[in-house]
Amino acid sequence: MTAGTTSTKTGTGTGAATGAGAAAGAAASTRTGTGEPGGRTAVGTAPRLAVDALLDDPGTRIIVCCGAGGVGKTTTAAALGVRAAERGRKVVVLTIDPARRLAQSMGIDSLDNTPRRVTGIEGGGADAGTDADGAEAGGTGTGATGGGGGELHAMMLDMKRTFDEIVEAHADAERARAILANPFYQSLSAGFAGTQEYMAMEKLGQLRARDDWDLIVVDTPPSRSALDFLDAPKRLGSFLDGTFIRVLMAPAKVGGRAGMKFLNVGMSMMTGTLSKLMGASLLKDVQTFVAAMDTMFGGFRTRADATYRLLQAPGTAFLVVAAPEPDALREAAYFVERLAADRMPLAGLVLNRVHGSGADQLSAERALAAAENLEEGGIVDQGPGKHGLRDPDAGPPPHADEVTAEGTTGARTTAHETTADATTAARTTETTADDMTADGITADEITAGLLRLHAERMQVIAREQRTRDRFTSLHPDVPVTEVAALPGDVHDLAGLRAIGVRLATG
Amino acid sequence: MRTQWLRSMAVSRLQVVSGKGGTGKTTVAAALALALAREGRRTLLVEVEGRQGIAQLFGTEALPYEERKIAVAPGGGEVHALAIDAERALLDYLQMFYKLGSAGRALKKLGAIDFATTIAPGLRDVLLTGKACEAVRRKDKAGRFVYDHVVMDAPPTGRITRFLNVNDEVAGLARFGPIHNQAQAVMSVLKSPQTAVHLVTLLEEMPVQETADGIAELREAGLPVGRVVVNKVRPHHLDEETLRAAAGERRGEVAQALARAGLGGARRGGLAERLVDPLLEQAAEHAGRVELEREQRAVLAGLGLPTYELPLLGAGMDLAGLYELATELRKQGDE
Known part of the structure; x- marks a missing residue:
């Protein structure tokens, strides 16, 4: 922790309950003093998440990555898998819906429902973090890796295949055929609302039961809300225990029970209604399906409950993944609360795509003022008529006298460096950049461009910091690791390895 | 249109x-x-x-x-x-x-x-x-x-x-x-x-x-x-060619321009001089991203659909x- 981060503490510490916004603002303004080199930002008041310690601990058997869509959840899961394997663990990564590129980055053209070994893992238990900033890795316990033998396997959840396998494993051949041929089943298993969550839980339980790996890293489905993944077993349970399923299976039996009289009216109306609503053929499909699945439902329930308990067990660690954006962090905060309510073991927050600057002692405001200054020099020289637009006494003097004659060639255009092949011209909010492709570009113009870029970067950093401080003030105890934004996408193991280093040292 | x-x-x-x-x-x-x-x-x-x-x-x-x-x-x-x-x-x-x-x-x-x-x-x-x-x-x-x-x-x-x-x-x-x-x-x-x-x-x-x-x-x-x-x-600010020049033979000029803009001394070790490297590094990242964006624009153009761009x-x-x-x-x- 640097001096700068300590000073942010005073900002957020007092704002924990109220006025978090104001506190965040104060923290953001103190942040510019952190001056950490290498473009990384410091983790404010939150404790740091020791990723390597987590990966090296043989007691860690399952890591669940959860969070909103588009925050790099799957990439994080893959990078953790690579790092854990290279630190000597035998890992399987279960992804839900990886981008093609991600599968390719692990050297696998397409992932399927069977774990495939990833080649190119640098075994040997040595710390893979040879990057410059790998030095301060928390818990670089190379001793825990036990001299290599690490392996990485990867797979992608195939919902339908997983569902089919359950049916085949738990029903006799004839019944299994009947279920697999049922139109209702075919739609259900192809991935309608909820199925993905059940099957992810089911697959996790299967992998854990096989005991072939000592660490399972799971990516969670891109759920409508973070809740779905955790709710899967419970919802399935309440459905299976519910009256409704019994009604579907044997309407007469339930309707005839004593003490259910108030339901009788609804019941007769209901079966009629259902038949009207769904059409008799669909209702029949559903009933056949439920009847055929009857013997299996108990098993479903038991396994879902077991997986749920497995998630609560000490060997499991949840990582909430987010990007420093309001939506993603709001979801993250929500997930943190939800995990606590369900007594699920939260290891910490992975904050992806965080921006930093090596020149953060120069604020956005000063950079912009300086840029205008330099550009104004050109205007003053070129057309005195525009001189009156700005008060020369405001801010630093424009030094117009120092601008050489070549400054006049900097004709102002609103054209940005837009690519010719773009179908639509890039629309920008700025109208100040000069035509930089001209040969006669002045040092002032180059410098002004550099300063404007820097101002933009500083604005992004400030915005990210405010967003993050809001989260930290709500959940000051959640350990955080930050992953600096990469300029491009991940294409190979080296890319995943680089992210792993950032995860461990962020 | x-x-x-x-x-x-x-x-x-x-x-x-x-x-x-x-x-x-x-x-x-x-x-x-x-x-x-x-x-x-x-x-x-x-x-x-x-x-x-x-x-x-x-x-x-x-x-x-x-x-x-x-x-x-x-x-x-x-x-x-x-x-x-x-x-x-x-x-x-x-x-x-x-x-x-x-x-x-x-x-x-x-x-x-x-x-x-x-x-x-x-x-x-x-x-x-x-x-x-x-x-x-x-x-x-x-x-x-x-x-x-x-x-x-x-x-x-x-x-x-x-x-x-x-x-x-x-x-x-x-x-x-x-x-x-x-x-x-x-x-x-x-x-x-x-x-x-x-x-x-x-x-x-x-x-x-x-x-x-x-x-x-x-x-x-x-x-x-x-x-x-x-x-x-x-928005795009600087192209790669300009950046190469800025990082190479014109590095000193950039430091001087920063100093002229009131950001400190341009001499070796001066405040403005120390800003040059991180600023150039950011600009290089920017140029790299512009290049990636150019590729992605081309992919999008290949889809043959009208496009909106929002800043x-x-x-x-x-x-x-x-x-x-x-x-x-x-x-x-x-x-």
Whole structure:
């Protein structure tokens, strides 16, 4: 922790309950003093998440990555898998819906429902973090890796295949055929609302039961809300225990029970209604399906409950993944609360795509003022008529006298460096950049461009910091690791390895 | 272009906005609803994923299952919003078609509503799309459409085709009866020129790839693809050639310029001199990104769809920013 981060503490510490916004603002303004080199930002008041310690601990058997869509959840899961394997663990990564590129980055053209070994893992238990900033890795316990033998396997959840396998494993051949041929089943298993969550839980339980790996890293489905993944077993349970399923299976039996009289009216109306609503053929499909699945439902329930308990067990660690954006962090905060309510073991927050600057002692405001200054020099020289637009006494003097004659060639255009092949011209909010492709570009113009870029970067950093401080003030105890934004996408193991280093040292 | 706007934007009364997670589809949907609410028109902004993203964007309290006005557009148009709740939509639907009062409650007690909205294949999606289509078709007593446009903040690209096509699937499952008829009616709206499905993307590899895949899927399913909306476009400042020069023979000049601008001494070890390296490093990252964006633009151009580009707002997203984006959409739509 640097001096700068300590000073942010005073900002957020007092704002924990109220006025978090104001506190965040104060923290953001103190942040510019952190001056950490290498473009990384410091983790404010939150404790740091020791990723390597987590990966090296043989007691860690399952890591669940959860969070909103588009925050790099799957990439994080893959990078953790690579790092854990290279630190000597035998890992399987279960992804839900990886981008093609991600599968390719692990050297696998397409992932399927069977774990495939990833080649190119640098075994040997040595710390893979040879990057410059790998030095301060928390818990670089190379001793825990036990001299290599690490392996990485990867797979992608195939919902339908997983569902089919359950049916085949738990029903006799004839019944299994009947279920697999049922139109209702075919739609259900192809991935309608909820199925993905059940099957992810089911697959996790299967992998854990096989005991072939000592660490399972799971990516969670891109759920409508973070809740779905955790709710899967419970919802399935309440459905299976519910009256409704019994009604579907044997309407007469339930309707005839004593003490259910108030339901009788609804019941007769209901079966009629259902038949009207769904059409008799669909209702029949559903009933056949439920009847055929009857013997299996108990098993479903038991396994879902077991997986749920497995998630609560000490060997499991949840990582909430987010990007420093309001939506993603709001979801993250929500997930943190939800995990606590369900007594699920939260290891910490992975904050992806965080921006930093090596020149953060120069604020956005000063950079912009300086840029205008330099550009104004050109205007003053070129057309005195525009001189009156700005008060020369405001801010630093424009030094117009120092601008050489070549400054006049900097004709102002609103054209940005837009690519010719773009179908639509890039629309920008700025109208100040000069035509930089001209040969006669002045040092002032180059410098002004550099300063404007820097101002933009500083604005992004400030915005990210405010967003993050809001989260930290709500959940000051959640350990955080930050992953600096990469300029491009991940294409190979080296890319995943680089992210792993950032995860461990962020 | 004017006619194109009229054709693709004004005629499509249901505008579905999808996109990979994190691309800002909710923001774009809201800006589009504002943009379409011009000259006294009225739009309905619909949310289907229960995330209350619209309420957060407009800074209002959580939206109930009820249409309410949330914004007035420049020129007097109105934006109304609705967060569709599948369970309530089903009860509404039952009430509307079957006058089920107490039976509806009994169904709920039994867990039938739960079953229908969470477990039964596709019913949830049928209800959500069905409600949106109902709003598209709704007319007032004078026979005019209640809403000129309905804008839907839809599920992400990976699920959009299945979501919109669910009625086809259900119509196949329930081969007759009211659900079948309802599903058919919804599909007749979704597959007509009354609907346009827009995909929001960033100029990054994965979102662009997903957009291309999504468009292929939509086209295959016969769903009308509208536009690609490139969101969070950043201005470009310096090209690579200039940067090379700045990092090389003109490095000293840059330091001097920084000093002239009042940022410290240009001599070795001086404040301005020490700024040069980090500034150049940032600029190199920028140039690299510009190059990546150029590649991604080319991929998008290959899709052969009209495109909108919305700028990244430096100050972050707020209500003022939303109006700014809406103005931008109108401007680009009018060209």
